[in-house]
Amino acid sequence: MDESVLDDISHRRYNPLRDNWILVSPHRTKRPWLGQQETQGKNTLPDYDPECYLCPGNKRSGGAQNPDFKNTFVFVNDFSAVKEEQADYDPPQSDASFLVVLGLLQCQVAIEAGANAESYRRIDKTSLLLKAEGVKGKCYVVCFSPAHNKTLADMSIPEISTIVGTWQSLYRDVQSNTPFRSIQIFENKGAAMGCSNPHPHCQAWTTSHLPEEPAAELKNMMEYQQAHGSCMLCDYLAVELEKRERIVAENDAWVAVCPWWAFWPFETLVLSKRCIKTILELESDKDRELFADIISTIAIKYDNLFETQFPYSMGIHQAPLRGTDEEHAANHVHLHFLPPLLRSATVKKFQVGYELLAEPQRDITPEQAARRLQGLGAELYRKKLEGGS
Template sequence: MSSLEFTHRRKNPLTGDWVLVSPHRNNRPWSGATESGSSEQLPSYDDNCPLCPGNERASDTSNPDYKDTFVFKNDFGALVSDNENVVEQDTPEFIKADVARGECRVICFSPDHSKTLPELSKTEIQKVIDTWQSNYTELSKQYSCVHVFENKGAIMGCSQPHPHGQVWAHDHMSTEIAVENDNLAAYQHKTNKNLLAEYIEFEQDNKERVIFSNEHWLVVVPYWAAWPFETLLIAKDDVRHMGQLTVQQKASLSEALQILTTKYDNVFNCSFPYSMGWHSAPGNLGDDSHWRLHAHFYPPLLRSATVKKHMVGYEMLAESQRDLTAETAANILKSASSTHYKKGL
């Protein structure tokens, strides 16, 4: 385990943000003992679900009888492509508005209402990855910033239990991407090296926070993690955006995703909630050599299937704070089985 078992702060080099680590608040013995969450088993098909094959959505459109993934334009998208120009107003410098144009899509991972990513086969997960890539490639021809993400579980605000993700694409560079871009570029300018490539080497040598590694991907609890079981999934190859993934890299990615999400579920024997999203190089950069494709997983659970970490108070008004060190979290995830707990039921 890490020697940093005292109150300290760690800096996130991707954002410049700091996280306060307070391991003394969590120093009682804890081996990651499981607690069962809801025992409810969803059916393979729900005739009331707007995402199941053949069912009608709120837009009075019926879904096709799809067999693997299914993509449709979000019926309640946060972005629209035909947004009118903002009328300039005479306002103070601190009052600003800008037009936001874009498109939002929903990606159903499978026709099976009950199966989340870890319960799909590697072949089925690769079809999801293929769908992510094809939609990214299509939308990036029109929009410079394309976000592929998933909110899993009601605790993360997911309104539909049918396993699905989303793609939001827009003209502007989103705040998170802009901050990462600045920090990645600054690091390369200063050192003439790629920050995430360097970080991969560091973590592979250290091994303490590595959860999974194969030929093309590394899964790690980042040193600067803010959420209890936060992970970072990074391409080992010089891949800068999702459109560049090869067949071999996607097959390797399906393995990484299956093992990571299975380990998540096995920590508390529940369908582990999270928000995850891919960060690709923006399409409007002249030089994107400082980028490396990666995905962030932000799960909220802390001690059981029903106890979550609340980012409130100090976290909202000062900076992120965690009790469980990144090294302890990594040890718990590494110890979790790679065989899904439901297979033993």
């Protein structure tokens, strides 16, 4: 199959993970522009900030004091999005057969009473249209480092491996000690992503339900497995490794691609070469190092792209803490890096207009984006600047 014609024509690409389509308009960028680089120069943030609620020894607004941690540090978010203990919410009975019986009874009563049946019908439709369910959970913050001014791009492989180990401990801990169904580990980096504190950290939200994004992906992966007898992401990885058109970085255990269906200009999908279901399967130090290595490579490439502290949202998708055997089997550990920058440190892609009301759209193709990222050096631009001074 030759897809080269797609370089010139407007087209849609299918995302099998989400079962949705992306409009691609490559003709709007006749050739990949180089973009403007606005070098931020050296890191001017201090190593320790007395005002930062994540720095070691500092007081948080909830009153607790951070310990003098040396590597990573995990605590329960003082302003969690979900509550661990709360009143149960029993949604109104909306079982269809129950409603029919109830409806008939009420109807009968109503007709016998000579009244209009309209009022009971309205009650049924309300429970059909105004649905809600209670959610319980617990939100954690994971500090990556005691150093206020480091990012994943600045950290060594052993430092990132320690973070991977912390993610594993947290997954294991909440799986054993809480009743929750799901954990979403994610990092918001940079003010462009609404992250106000530069101290390197991520969050992990555990919830009693499986949230929308992983739930939709899991549903599609399960349907794929059922229809084709194989793992969707293993099959996708094999296609990408054969074509080698969208690969950004690769090591012995991981491959990072700008996915065929990428929405964000420089979005990447990081896939494990082994079909592992959760990060707990990264059992050896070497496994954790290779995971750390691909994360470091992507973080450095992103910063080098526009010589800036590249903002993104990153998250790990994996099998839920609790689920069926089928759900576990259909999973395949992967990371999404979703960065908003388009062609410089300041020009951001917005999801507005047609994209909110009709369909997501992009200009440069994922192949062009992959080539840009692939061509970038493995040394962080800031380190070069520091070395040269």
